[in-house]
Amino acid sequence: MARDTSLFSGRPSELIGRQVAGYRIEREIGRGGMAVVYRARDLRLERTVALKLLAPELARNDTFRSRFTHESRTAAAIDHPHIVPVFEAGETDGVLYIAMRYVAGSDLRHLLDREGPLPPGTALRIAAQVASALDAAHEHGLVHRDVKPGNILVARGTDSDHPEHVYLTDFGLTKKSLSLTGFTTVGQFVGTLDYVAPEQISGKPVDARCDVYGFACVVYECLAGHPPFRRDDDMALLWAHQYDEPPPLTEARPDLAAAVDTVFADALAKSPDRRQDSCLAFVAELRAAVAGGTGAGHVPTEVDLRVAGARAEPADAGEPRGRAAAQPSKGRATAEPSSKESAGRVTAEPSRESGRYEPKPPPRWAEPVFRR
Numbered sequence: 001m002a003r004d005t006s007l008f009s010g011r012p013s014e015l016i017g018r019q020v021a022g023y024r025i026e027r028e029i030g031r032g033g034m035a036v037v038y039r040a041r042d043l044r045l046e047r048t049v050a051l052k053l054l055a056p057e058l059a060r061n062d063t064f065r066s067r068f069t070h071e072s073r074t075a076a077a078i079d080h081p082h083i084v085p086v087f088e089a090g091e092t093d094g095v096l097y098i099a100m101r102y103v104a105g106s107d108l109r110h111l112l113d114r115e116g117p118l119p120p121g122t123a124l125r126i127a128a129q130v131a132s133a134l135d136a137a138h139e140h141g142l143v144h145r146d147v148k149p150g151n152i153l154v155a156r157g158t159d160s161d162h163p164e165h166v167y168l169t170d171f172g173l174t175k176k177s178l179s180l181t182g183f184t185t186v187g188q189f190v191g192t193l194d195y196v197a198p199e200q201i202s203g204k205p206v207d208a209r210c211d212v213y214g215f216a217c218v219v220y221e222c223l224a225g226h227p228p229f230r231r232d233d234d235m236a237l238l239w240a241h242q243y244d245e246p247p248p249l250t251e252a253r254p255d256l257a258a259a260v261d262t263v264f265a266d267a268l269a270k271s272p273d274r275r276q277d278s279c280l281a282f283v284a285e286l287r288a289a290v291a292g293g294t295g296a297g298h299v300p301t302e303v304d305l306r307v308a309g310a311r312a313e314p315a316d317a318g319e320p321r322g323r324a325a326a327q328p329s330k331g332r333a334t335a336e337p338s339s340k341e342s343a344g345r346v347t348a349e350p351s352r353e354s355g356r357y358e359p360k361p362p363p364r365w366a367e368p369v370f371r372r
């Protein structure tokens with residue numbers, strides 16, 4: 001069907017102004033390996049959306065189609081402040097599409113390209129929001145599988161205490177097994193290999209812990225300015241994920257306490273069993289290692305409190321901890337103050353983290369990274 005391909009791969013100008021599945025395409029926002037994203041107008045509800053058109057070959061892949069349908073439904077059912085709301089997912093003229101909230105701003109890829117390594121406070125603020133989104137998805141039985149800076153959208157926050165609001169996007173849009181379907185017909189990998197977990201590479205079953213790995217790679221990059229493994233070619237990179245030790249983060253960031261290296265060594269462990277049990281548990285350990293008693297420097301958000309709830313040993317601020325000590329974080333869902341009403345009360349509970357969350361004037365590094 002010639003029309004299929006024109007929808008997806010036609011020059012952007014060919015689609016501008018056209019109607020696709022009830023949306024009028026306004027402009028191209030960006031494109032990845034498998035999709036083109038447009039800003040579009042929902043003609044039924046008269047609102048702006050981001051309309052993602054997936055590559056036509058994906059619609060022809062039955063496994064992908066059924067996962068796309070199932071996982072976009074699940075993602076649409078998750079109502080979470082840090083997950084991009086999905087409005088509709090479907091198929092038109094042989095092309096799968098997904099309509100979602102248009103997030104004005106940037107994505108983390110562009111942000112890192114522009115800013116380089118982020119100050120720890122900024123990195124932790126962003127990380128905590130992404131972690132809460134991932135953990136919420138995991139609680140719904142959804143594994144993201146493609147955590148990467150391009151799938152983390154950074155919008156303007158509400159105020160100077162919350163300079164950016166971060167959204168995770170693109171659930172279920174990866175192919176299940178890299179070994180079987182992750183390569184195009186010409187054998188070229190679609191997407192980035194910088195954040196892929198060892199078990200994804202070897203085609204083993206994946207669970208939430210593959211997202212802990214990918215997420216830790218992203219957070220590492222936020223702090224180091226580069227992902228944990230840098231190799232000249234894809235095969236060497238795959239090998240490194242499977243067999244090489246990641247370089248300690250403190251090599252790139254000697255300003256950070258050595259305790260952060262232990263936290264990353266666990267999160268980036270080859271064996272999923274050794275990793276933290278949740279993304280928030282990882283952020284909690286990282287925050288403790290980074291802060292080391294110096295203070296997080298901003299008024300706690302609801303996510304901060306969830307991170308605090310994920311901590312296995314609240315009294316043990318700043319000390320590196322082995323996996324055995326962190327095991328109780330498995331009970332994160334019950335340990336966290338998940339009540340929605342707590343959101344409005346966070347500033348009234350500054351003593352909750354014995355000083356670490358006490359409101360303080362914003363430090364130098366609390367400069368908002370959001371521009372535009």
Ligand SMILES: Nc1ncnc2c1ncn2[C@@H]1O[C@H](COP(=O)(O)OP(=O)(O)O)[C@@H](O)[C@H]1O
Nearest residue numbers: 029030031032035037050101102103107150151
């Ligand atoms: N809901 C959205 N709102 C605004 N921009 C978006 C949205 N979803 C994706 N984008 C942007 O569209 C671009 C392409 O996205 P995508 O096709 O998923 O590629 P990738 O994730 O590989 O970067 C990205 O740069 C991203 O910032």
Ligand SMILES: [Mg+2]
Nearest residue numbers: 032150151170
């Ligand atoms: Mg994406």
